[in-house]
Amino acid sequence: MLSLKARITELRRRIERHNRLYYEANRPEISDAEFDRLVKELARLESEHPEFASATSPTQRVGERPQKEFKSVRHLVPMLSIDNTYSKEEIAEFDERTRKNLKGKRLEYVVELKIDGVSLSLIYEKGKLRRAATRGDGQWGDEVTENIRTLAGIPRTLGGSRVPGEIEVRGEVFLPKKNFLALNAEKGRLGEELFVNPRNAAAGSLKLLDPALTAKRGLSFFAHGVGRMDPGFVKTQAELLAHHELCLDLQAVYRLCELWEAKKDSLEYAIDGLVIKVNDLEAQQFLGTTHKSPRWVIAYKFPAEKAKTKLLGISVQVGRTGVLTPVANLEPVFLAGTTVSRATLHNEDEVKRLGLKIGDWVLVEKSGEIIPQVIEVIKSRRTGKEKAFALPKKCPVCGSAVVREKEEVATRCVNLGCPAQLKAKLIHFASRKAMDIEGLGDVLAAQLVDKGLVKGFPDLYLLKKEALAGLERMGDKSAVNLLAGIEQSKKCELSRLLFGLGIRHVGENAARALGRHFGSMPALLSASDDDFEAVEDVGEVMAESLREFFANEDNLRILKRLETLGLNMTEPRKKAAASPFSGKTYVLTGVLKGFTRDEASRRILDLGGKVSSSVSQKTEAVITGADPGSKWQEAQKLGVKILTEEDFKRLLT
Ligand SMILES: [Zn+2]
Known part of the structure; x- marks a missing residue:
């Protein structure tokens, strides 16, 4: 049994994490019902044990934190x-x-x-x-x-x-x-x-x-x-x-x-x-x-849809970051429109909390299109033949000892050379949204790693046709195509490389924002936490993770090698689209002949401008149709430029 304090700490951490996934990333991993259960359990423990109450507990707050891009x-x-x-x-x-x-x-x-x-x-x-x-x-x-x-x-x-x-x-x-x-x-x-x-x-x-x-x-x-x-x-x-x-x-x-x-x-x-x-x-x-x-x-x-099924076994996956994730293998069951045969169990503590044993009958829940969850063990159906489960002490793939850090719920394989991690990293690196190397999927990644041809990202760029052609299901032609794909990937913009590196918490959008903001790898390397946080889509957690990544000597060495191998380390910096409207605020008044008010606004917005309903010193110009209202007078008073519909049309072209 976990100590009470540890359970409270873990609940808080999980709630915070799911809050972030939900509100900041818009990418929940658990159903609302499951989330509410966590919050309720935490609230109950806190009220029963006021000595552990805390003003910073997620039970004391509602919903999201405002995002900084908006006022x-x-x-x-x-x-x-x-x-x-x-x-x-x-x-x-x-x-x-x-x-x-x-x-x-x-x-x-x-x-x-x-x-x-x-x-x-x-x-x-x-x-x-x-x-x-x-x-x-x-x-x-x-x-x-x-x-x-x-x-x-x-x-x-x-x-x-x-x-x-x-x-x-x-x-x-x-x-x-x-x-x-x-x-x-x-x-x-x-x-x-x-x-x-x-x-x-x-x-x-x-x-x-x-x-x-x-x-x-x-x-x-x-x-x-x-x-x-x-x-x-x-x-x-x-x-x-x-x-x-x-x-x-x-x-x-x-x-x-x-x-x-x-x-x-x-x-x-x-x-x-x-x-x-x-x-x-x-x-x-x-x-x-x-x-x-x-x-x-x-x-x-409404209650989330649930189904009863049997837990046939628990397999352990090793992810890109070395985290060992227990996965429930279930007797297939029809639930909320799909057949479910697997469900995530998150981590070892979750298995313990559920009291889950292999062979148990369990209740599985799925709401919306969210990953199914095992939510309860039906203990009354136990026969005595069920078997307890513990995460292996060694990585199921590379055999290295696994580590669980004090303040973490995750257990990791920390062997940087772990083939399971390396395979997962390569697949991610080559994926469409990252370096987009066609043909480098899970089968090939596994072969490259198992044959010792690739020990890290730079090795991809040193592959030779002869070595590739010897691999299973790889003819001369596919080898040539693959090499062309790898060569082509050198031109990818910095943001794709950033995403492909698999830095924790850095998703596709954040990578793009970082690439456009900094424009080059050297600029990124010399950035401070505050510089990171000034980028849209980048929060505190991500900034911390970026700083850690770029402080690591091994990572720096890999980046240096990739650069030497000819990879593009730049990205055009985001500049306002070249239009006379970009960044400027316009006010519309009166009736336009060629546009409705909405159409005119949309054209301005599309070209990077803003539309405001009131005239101020910040107004670039007032676009005036027939029968202009008080805004026209206001513009004259403030000396703001006045454009006729003809002027506006000229600007649009
Ligand atoms: Zn391993």
Whole structure:
């Protein structure tokens, strides 16, 4: 058994990691249900053992940290997260609590679909959209007004006879299933990493640095509440919403839960549960909030799909970084649309925590398109013949002793010459998004390593046709082609090499950002942590990992050799596209003949410019159509350049 303290530490580390994968990388590895279980377990341990409580524990925070590429803005009213439940019992407890707090006042619930999207706050002043921001950490979010302006589903002006002086609308930005599938199909064609689910695709799309790209993704918006509003403007939650159902009692709530769980696949967008809110806004106010969540709302999340199957064995994989990963080999079982026969077990502690033995019946879970997880052992079905499992003390491939560092959950083979690691590294190095060497896949990588032809990346560039032609399934012609591919790869841009080197935490996008930012290997080598962190897509963890990588003598030697062998170590630095619009802000006013306002904006955005709704000293020019409004006067007052539609057209060409 792990000590309590160790378990708490491990939970915190895992939650932090999954938080990062989810919010920063938009690439979760575990289901929401699994994540919530980790958080719940941690919260329980912390409340039972307050001596281990910590202000920095992930239980004390909600959601993501704002990303630095976007301006941080403070929310008028904190955007709290909603408590999740997975069972009717917990809904009943919520109901009981709420009734007690309301002291017998009449209570009705409004039930909404819980769209699997990204929370957004929209502030309207006198009916005009002034600011859009993501939830961020609940207090501070990222301002995404420019990206949001490109969304068809978000009105820039509120209509109707009653327009509040100020209102903050909250809702979810989401990607309809159809657009999600199309986006992933396109990414597949380009050989890019796919989004795991529609929500992550929505998050990624919203945070594109170029609003014109966001516009192409086809995001939608669903409003579900208000943050701040003129007092008394509306009285119930139901008045705020177009899509909802009112429930007078718990039975009606349960019926809706069952109904929508059965019907969820027929919707055009992904939902992962229902949100149950107290309808009366005054009662909501009265109930108030805890430090993390409002007391008047609870989310019922549909259970992830589960299946029972048998654990036939546990194999151990050795990855690129030497980490030993136990993998469950399962009796094939049909689950959430696919046949599952393998599931990751993460690490040795996870196997221990589950109490997993080979031969056990287990419960496997899969939600969305996420990797299946073993979540529970069905101990009642044990026969006594099950066998305990321990990670080998030696690397199953090279036989070197394995190491597990004190503060780490991972066990590693630290033999730099380990063939398993080397094979995995070569495959990654040659992959399409890295050096793109055709023909160098797993079969060939294994042969090159096993025959001793390649002991590191530089050896690839010293391969001779004669040696290659002697390999299995390798004729003269394939050998020539392979050598041509290897030769060609020398020209790859720096970013591909960076990605191919397999530096921890450095993915394709970060590698590209680094390449464009620094422009050359020497510039990278002399960069400080702060220099790294100044690059878009690079956070603290990655900066640390880069620093470690470039401080390692062996790595430096390899880089030197690659350079001597003629590999390109440069990349054109990112410069603003050569257009008269790049980096400049324009304001549109009046009616244009040749364009709608949207088209004109999009053209400017496409060419690297910005469009603003108000004139200031920073405005490059005001583009003026017929019947210009006050912006034209403003421009004259500030001495800002005024362009006619003809001038604008000339600039566009
Ligand atoms: Zn090894």
